[in-house]
Amino acid sequence: MERYPFFLLTLFFVVSSMVARTHCQKQTQALSQLYRNKMKGSSGINKGHFKPIHHINNSRVHPQEGMKEKDRIQMLPGQPRVSFEQYGGYVTVDKSAGRALYYYFVEAQHYSKESLPLLLWLNGGPGCSSLAYGAMEELGPFRVHSNGETLYKNRYSWNYAANVLFLESPAGVGFSYSNTTSDYIKSGDSKTAVDNYVFLLNWLERFPEYKKREFYIAGESYAGHYVPQLAHTILLHNKKANKTLINLKGILIGNAVINDETDNKGMYDYLESHALISDETAYGVKKYCNFSSDNSEISSECQAAIDEITKDTYYLDIYNIYAPLCHNSSLTLIPKKPSVANFDPCSDVYIYAYLNRADVQEAMHANVTKLDHDWEPCSEVISRWGDSPSTIIPILQELMANGLRVWIFSGDTDGRVPVTSTKYSIKKMKLPVKTKWHPWYLDGEVGGYTEVYKGDLTFATVRGAGHQVPSFQPKRALSLIKHFLAGTPLPDTSRYD
Numbered sequence: 001m002e003r004y005p006f007f008l009l010t011l012f013f014v015v016s017s018m019v020a021r022t023h024c025q026k027q028t029q030a031l032s033q034l035y036r037n038k039m040k041g042s043s044g045i046n047k048g049h050f051k052p053i054h055h056i057n058n059s060r061v062h063p064q065e066g067m068k069e070k071d072r073i074q075m076l077p078g079q080p081r082v083s084f085e086q087y088g089g090y091v092t093v094d095k096s097a098g099r100a101l102y103y104y105f106v107e108a109q110h111y112s113k114e115s116l117p118l119l120l121w122l123n124g125g126p127g128c129s130s131l132a133y134g135a136m137e138e139l140g141p142f143r144v145h146s147n148g149e150t151l152y153k154n155r156y157s158w159n160y161a162a163n164v165l166f167l168e169s170p171a172g173v174g175f176s177y178s179n180t181t182s183d184y185i186k187s188g189d190s191k192t193a194v195d196n197y198v199f200l201l202n203w204l205e206r207f208p209e210y211k212k213r214e215f216y217i218a219g220e221s222y223a224g225h226y227v228p229q230l231a232h233t234i235l236l237h238n239k240k241a242n243k244t245l246i247n248l249k250g251i252l253i254g255n256a257v258i259n260d261e262t263d264n265k266g267m268y269d270y271l272e273s274h275a276l277i278s279d280e281t282a283y284g285v286k287k288y289c290n291f292s293s294d295n296s297e298i299s300s301e302c303q304a305a306i307d308e309i310t311k312d313t314y315y316l317d318i319y320n321i322y323a324p325l326c327h328n329s330s331l332t333l334i335p336k337k338p339s340v341a342n343f344d345p346c347s348d349v350y351i352y353a354y355l356n357r358a359d360v361q362e363a364m365h366a367n368v369t370k371l372d373h374d375w376e377p378c379s380e381v382i383s384r385w386g387d388s389p390s391t392i393i394p395i396l397q398e399l400m401a402n403g404l405r406v407w408i409f410s411g412d413t414d415g416r417v418p419v420t421s422t423k424y425s426i427k428k429m430k431l432p433v434k435t436k437w438h439p440w441y442l443d444g445e446v447g448g449y450t451e452v453y454k455g456d457l458t459f460a461t462v463r464g465a466g467h468q469v470p471s472f473q474p475k476r477a478l479s480l481i482k483h484f485l486a487g488t489p490l491p492d493t494s495r496y497d
Contacts, residue, residue, distance in 0.1 A: 029378070030124075030125040030126065030127050030128055030222075030378045031124065031125065031126075031221060031222055031257065031416065031417075032416075034125075034126060034222070034385060034388065035260075035264070037385070038260065038388060038390075039297070039298050040297065044386075045385060045386065045387065045388055046188075046386060046387040046388070047260075047387075047388060047389060047390040048387075048389060048390075049389055049391075049394060050189060050190065050193075050229055050232070050387075050389045050392070050395060051190060052193075052232060052233060052236050053190065053193070053194050053233065054236070054240070056194060056197065056198065056237065060093065060094060060095075060198045060201075060202075061198070061201045061202055061205065062092065062095070062202060062205075063205070064202060064205040064206035067089070067206045068087065068206050068207055070089065070365070071087040071088060071089035071105075071206070071365055072085065072086075072087055073086045073087055073088050073363060073364060073365070074363070075363070076142070076151060076360065076363050076364065077149070077150075077357065077359045077360050077363055078145070078149050078150030078151050078354075079142065079150075079151045080142075080151065080152065080153055082141065082153070083109060083110050084106060084107045084108065084109050084110070084113070084141070084159060085106075085107045085113075086104070086105065086106045086107070086141075087103075087104070087105040088102070088103065088104045088105070088364040088365050088366060089102070089103065089365040089366075090102055090103075090175075090176075090365070090368065091103060091199050091202045091203055091206070092202070093171075093195045093198040093199050093202070094178075094195070094198075097178055097179065097180040097183060098178060098179025098180060099171045099177070099178040099179070099180065099183055099195070100171070100176065100177060100178075101167060101168060101169050101170075101171065101176045101195065101196075101199050102131070102167075102168045102174060102175035102176045102366055103165060103166065103167050103168070103199070103203065104131055104135055104140075104165075104166045104364065105163070105164070105165045105166070105207075106140065106141050106157075106159045106163070106164050107159065107163045108159050108160070108161075108162060108163045108164075109157075109159055109160050112160075113163055116161065116162050116163055116485075117162050117163070117213055117214040117215065117216055117249070117485055118162065118163050118165065118210045118213045118214070118215045118216070119158065119161075119162035119163065119164050119165065119215075119216045119217075119218060119481075119485070120165045120166075120167060120200070120215070120216070120217045120218070121134040121135075121139065121158075121164060121165070121166050121167075121218050121219060122134075122167060122169065122196075122217065122218070122219035122223040122226045122227060122230075123219060123220065123221065123223060124219065124220060124221035124222025124223040124224070124225070124226065124257065125173075125221070125222050125378050125379070126170075126187070126192075126222045126225075126382075126385055126388075127170075127172070127173055127187075127378050127379035127382045127385075128173065128221075128222075128377060128378040128379070129168050129173050129174035129375075129376075129377050129378065129379075130166040130167055130168055130169070130174075130219075131166055131168055131174050131175070131355070132174065132348070132351055132352075132355070132377035132378075133377065133468060134166050134219075134220075135166040136347075136351045136354075136355075137343075137347045137348075137351060137468070137471055138468050138469075138470040138471050138477075139154075139156075139157060139158040139164070139470040139474075139477065139481075140154060140157060140158075140159075140164070140166065141153065141154055141157040141159055142154060143338065143340060143347070144347065144350040144351050144353075144354045145335035145336070145338060145350065146331060146332045146335050146336040146338075146344070146346070146350055147331055147332055147333065147334070147335045147350075148331045148349070148350045148352075148353030148354050148357075149353075149354065149357075150335060151354075152338045152340075153340075154340050154474065155340060156340060156470070156474035156475050156477065156478045157478075158470070158477075158478065158481050160478065161478065161481050161482045161485055162216070162481070162485060163210070163213075165203070167196065167199060169192060169195060169196055169199070169226070170187050170191065170192045170195055170196075170382070171183055171184070171187075171195070172184045172187065172379045172381040172382040173378075173379045173382070174375055174376070174377075174379075175361075175366040175367055175371070175375060177369060177371055179369075184381050184382050184383055184384075185383050185384040186384070186386060187382045187384065187385055187386065188385055188386030188387040188388065189225050189226075189229055189387050189388055189389065190229075190387055191386070192226060192229070193226070193229040193230050193232075193233050194233065196226070196230045196233075197230060197233045197234065197237070200230075200234075200246055201245065201246075204246070211247075212244075212247055213247060214247055214249045215246055215247050215248050215249060216248070216249055216250050216251065216252065216484075216485060217230055217231055217248070217250075217251045217252070218251070218252040218253070218254075218481070218484075219252075219253060219254070219256075220253065220254040220255055220256065220467065220468065220469070221254075221255055221256065221257060221416075221417060221467060222257050223253060223256065224253045224256025224257040224258050224392060224417075225257060225388065225389070225392055227251050227252075227253050227256075228251060228253070228392050228395040228396055228399060229392075229395065231248060231251050231395075231399055231404065232395050232398065232399065234246045234248045235248065235399070235402055235404075248404065249404065249405060250404050250405030250406065250407070250484070250487075251399065251404060251405070251406055251407070252407045252408075252409065252481070252484050253407075253408055253409075254408075254409045254410065254411070254469050255409075255410055255411055255414045255416075255417040255418075255422070255467045255469070256408060256417065256422065257392075257417055258391070258392050258393065258396070258408075258421075258422065258425040259390070259391040259392065259393055259424075259425040259428060260291060260390045260391065261291045261292050261390070261391075262421055262424035262425045262427075262428060263417060263421045263425065264289075264291040264421075265291055265421070265424060266418055266419075266420035266421025266422070266423070266424045266425075267415065267416065267417070267418055267420070267421055268282065268285045268286075268289075268309070269282075269420050270415055270418035270419070270420040270421070271309065271312075271313065271415060273420070274321060274415070276312060276313055276316070276321065276415070277308070277309050277312050277313075278308075278312075281305050281308045281309060281312070284301065284302075284304070284305035284308070285302065285305045285306070285309075287301075288301035288302040288305060289302035289305065289306070290302075313415070316415070317345065317466070318415045318416050319414055319415070319416050319466050319467035319468065320411075320413050320414060320415075320465075320466025320467060320468075320472060321413055321414075321415045321466075322413050323343070323345060323413070323466055323472070324345050325345055326345040326346040326348075326349070328346070329346045329349045331349065331350065331353055340474055341474065341475070343471045343472050347471075348377055351377065352374075352375075352376075352377060355375045356374050356375050361375075393425065393428060393429055396429070396457075397429065397455075400455040400456055400457060401455075403456070404456070405456055405458075405484070405487060406455075406456060406457045406458070407457075407458045407459075407460065407484045408422060408426065408457070408458070408459050408460075409448075409459070409460045409461070409462060409469065409480060410422045410459075410460070410461050410462070411461075411462050411464075411465030411466050411467060411468075411469040411472065411473070412448070412461045412462065412463055412464070412465065413464060413465060413466050413472070414465075414466045414467040416467055417467065419461055422459070423459075426453070426457070426459055429453075429457075431453035431454060431455055431457060432453065432454045433451060433452070433453055433454075434452045434453055434454045435450075435451065435452035435489070436451060437449060437450070437451045438450065438451075438492055439492075439493075440460065440490035440491055440492060441491050441492070441493055442475065442476055442479050442491070443475075446463055447462065447463060447473075447476045447479060447480075447490070447491075448460055448461040448462045448463045448465075448476065448490075449461045449463075450489075450490050452489070458484075458489075458490075460480060460490055462476050462477065462480065463476070464476075465477070479491075
């Protein structure tokens with residue numbers, strides 16, 4: 001070792017740079033790729049309404065005695081001391097196929113775990129990991145240092161508000177896997193909803209103390225599909241069983257894919273209104289692009305306008321149009337000074353390095369089957385997506401009709417599923433306004449804006465946040481989740497001096 005310090009240091013930085021180039025941009029590609037595929041008539045993606053699964057075989061729920069203790073994580077490598085318990089492991093959702101989903105669970109801080117609700121967090125993609133994004137760079141208790149080896153505390157972790165469960169779903173995402181490789185070409189919304197539901201039934205057998213606890217589901221981006229679809233599946237099977245199998249109380253979705261037509265129109269209107277594309281290009285989109293669900297192919301004129309937009313935004317982080325890019329993505333021998341408040345744009349690289357370490361995987365009870373691929377923030381194993389409804393609005397309306405609390409939030413600097421898209425989608429629901437648009441506050445500053453609609457739908461923006469709201473505005477995101485879980489309005493003020 002001592003004879004070759006310069007060689008080893010050089011190799012370290014070369015490998016680190018390769019990691020950065022290969023893995024840094026995955027999440028920004030997943031949703032765009034799905035949209036491109038859905039706009040092709042030959043894609044084979046079913047864009048029809050979500051079809052609930054009425055029959056789920058009870059044999060998919062298995063005894064879980066002793067599994068909880070086996071899943072207990074004593075301490076993660078490089079982890080600071082904490083006052084809460086954490087668990088990680090696999091739940092089999094289909095024995096015959098050998099399909100198992102990986103979860104990471106952090107109980108609430110201190111003694112609050114007994115009184116606080118259970119919250120499931122899902123990232124989208126489709127195909128992106130809730131461990132990569134939600135747990136390790138958004139709302140989980142730790143962030144990864146720039147050396148890819150040690151962790152530091154997130155003082156705005158959502159386990160100050162709830163017991164938080166992160167799930168890598170569907171199989172093929174992160175550490176989740178199937179021994180039946182054909183599962184990876186059969187992924188889609190409906191199958192994901194069923195597997196997530198079966199996961200929950202089994203997980204609650206493993207952690208029976210949470211069976212009667214109030215349960216909420218939250219997520220962002222393509223989880224705008226996952227979260228309502230899972231909620232719908234839970235309500236359906238509660239009714240079929242004539243009892244509360246899962247005590248679901250509400251859902252929360254952020255910068256969420258809700259309705260293809262308004263999502264696309266809102267994105268291009270946002271880029272135009274924020275001076276990121278020319279008036280001529282914006283006019284071309286409006287004249288030549290038809291994003292309605294019955295349109296199977298895009299015209300050459302529309303494609304030309306979209307190509308122009310791609311050039312104009314190529315060197316931006318479209319998921320936060322004002323954020324810096326990751327310019328020096330090498331791991332560092334000595335960790336950079338960390339800051340939860342100022343998100344490091346190279347965080348993907350640090351997380352990739354950390355979660356691919358053998359000692360980390362052993363501590364987390366992950367990769368027990370020794371997968372033939374690295375852990376990735378977004379899956380390269382899932383090769384096809386079979387069904388993706390063009391709209392989720394009917395499901396949201398049904399959830400509200402069944403008395404569920406529904407909140408939709410939007411980081412206002414996201415250019416991919418921007419605030420305009422969400423506003424257009426909500427407008428299509430034609431809901432009467434209960435509490436008119438007004439700013440909400442935190443620490444004497446505007447945290448964002450909110451409007452409440454009849455039917456228990458709350459819309460809230462988070463000022464200064466991109467697509468991953470808790471990454472960019474962690475304190476405001478924590479305030480948001482606390483108010484959502486409590487069912488209380490976001491803080492207003494009557495002072496206008």
